[in-house]
Amino acid sequence: FGFWLSYPTATALKGAIQLGIGYAVGNLSSKPDRDVLMQDFSVVESIFLPSEGSNLTPAHHYPDFRLKTYAPLAFRYFRELFGIKPDDYLYSMCNEPLIELSNPGASSSWFYLTSDDEFIIKTVQHKEAEFLQKLLPGYYMNLNQNPRTLLPKFYGLYCIQCSGVTVRVVVMNNVLPRAIKMHYKYDLKGSSYKRRATRKERIKSSPTFKDLDFHEMHEGLHFDPDTYSALMKTLQRDCRVLESFKIMDYSLLLGIHVIDRKPLVRESRCDSRRGQKVLYSTALESIQGNTKAPEPVADDDTLGGIPAKHKDENLLIFLGIIDILQSYRFIKKVEHSWKALVHDGDTVSVHRPSFYADRFLKFMGTTVFKKIHHLRGASSRRKRSSFYVLKSASQEFLSPLKEDKKEEKKAQSMDNLDGNCNTKSNCRVLSLYTMCEQSCVFVCCSEARRASSSTIALDDPQPAPSGSLSYSELGVYLV
Known part of the structure; x- marks a missing residue:
């Protein structure tokens, strides 16, 4: 009974999290910058914060609690890599109360959002926190090679022990902006x-x-070829990293905003003190190559969404890979084996990392994301159809001449191959086929030199001529 009386309220717990993170970041600012060493990834700093305060800690209105900060120097490096300044991080974390979010997943995690819409604070289990700490050296190596990634960006790992309750939280980037x-x-x-x-x-x-x-x-989201290629390359690279860490059961969090013809109406934004606060944090930045340290861009109406289409709708896409702290440990192997007994083993979410990555990428690259084929495929079909339309039109136009002037025109065509025609456009007739068997084909003199080595196609054929035309006015090109 005494335990339940001392159980911290949600407000007290959120306040302790904010106070603890504020103290940890402020205390870290007094330590000099230096290179990250291997032992830094396993460091755990612990401090007790009584409500009445102490020589090292401030007084506060929450129950007494203990704060543990995991790998503080390593996470400071990660924040610096993404351009997060200590005062900006403190402002985001501590300026206003955290916003509690609902959890649609099967996990029992709690989610909090900072008032400026920039950071997510997620509670994690002991095994997940332990796994993240083991992951940090490889995560450090991956971010150095590729800061542009759809993987979660981790900015801090903390533990709050308050009134007999232990809560571990990780600070990450926010994938879906509320704005x-x-x-x-x-x-x-x-x-x-x-x-x-x-x-x-x-x-x-x-x-x-x-x-x-x-x-x-949805029948798939369509992107232009360059965007589709950049997106899938980023996903492939990230999935191979996760596979190398033996991670599976992750998800792609996907947000879709439908753009109206009206100006984009933004929801209320609590903090407009700064523009873009974190480098490589938006979906569009995360898939755009390997450019090093760009200047922060001004906040705009798209907030870094990726343009896409669905049927006749114009969209903005926001996305990121989430829930990557599930390794294929013994318990997950048992879970997969048990589910495979009652259902098709290849369709369940828990699976060995290599199979999971391949299935994930196949689903994303063929079902969810699709390439807009508006150039080559459509162009080649238009070329073929254009040729047959023009051929039939030219045959219809020339049919009266076939019976009356067949021999005369054949002789003229042979003479014109060696000389210039007398039309006003100074066109040279390159070739004239037998009129009873082939359509007339002409090439202007400006294109005659290239006609022997290249193929010229008319994508948008003109309507068939309705009256008598001169040879120079018949706009039919060699296909």
Whole structure:
């Protein structure tokens, strides 16, 4: 009974998290900058913060609590890599109360959002926190090679022990900005077993749908070829990194904003003190090559969304890979084996990392994201259709001449091959086929030198001529 009386309220817990992070970051500012060493990844600093304060800690209005800060120097390096200044980080974390978010997933994690829309604070289990700390050296190496990634950006790992309750939290980037309305949200894994939003989730004002829902609600999101290529290359690179760490059961969090013809209406934004605060934090930045340390760009109406299309709708896409702290440990192997007994083992979400990565990429590259084929494929079809339309039109136009002037025109064509024609446009007739068998084909003299080595196609054929035309006015090109 005494335990429940001392159990911290949600407000007290959020306040302790903010106070603890503020103290840890402020205390770290007194330490000089230096290179990150291997032992820095395993460091855990602990400090007790009584409510009445101490020589080292400030007084506060929350219950007494203990703060543990994991790998503080390593996480300071990660924040610097993404251009986060200590005072900006403190302002985001501590200026206003945290906003509690709902959790659509199966985990029991709590999510908090900073008032400036920049950072997510997520509670993690002991095993997940332990796994993240082991992951840090490889994570450090990957970020040095490739800061542009759709993987979560980790900015801090902390533990709060308050009134007998232990809460571990990780600070990450926010994938879906509140400043733009998300008309659709998806949590996608590439599996089909129980991958449908529950009835309870569907009645929410902003539900998060899953893989089977995507099949029913969207026929794929279409991108221009360059954007599609950059997106899939980023996903492939990230999945191979996760596979190398033996990580599976991750998801792609996907937000879709439908652009109206009206100006984009933005929701309220609590903090407009700064523009873009974190480098490589938006979806568009995360897939654009390997440019080093760009200057922060001004905040705009798109907030870094990736342009896409669905049918006749113009979209902005926001996305990121989430839930990467699930390794293929013994318990996950047992879970996969058990589910495979009652269902197709290849469709369940828990699977060995290599299979999971391949299935994830195949689903994203063929079902969710698609390439707009508006150049080569359509152009070649137009070329073929243009030739047949023009050929039939020229045959129809020349049919009266076939019977009366066949021999005369054949002689003229042979003479004109060696000389210039007398038309006003000074066109040279390159070739004239037998009129009863082939269509007339002409090439202007300006193109005659290239006609022997190249193929010229007319993509948008003109209507068939309705009256008598001179040879120079018949706009038919050699295909």
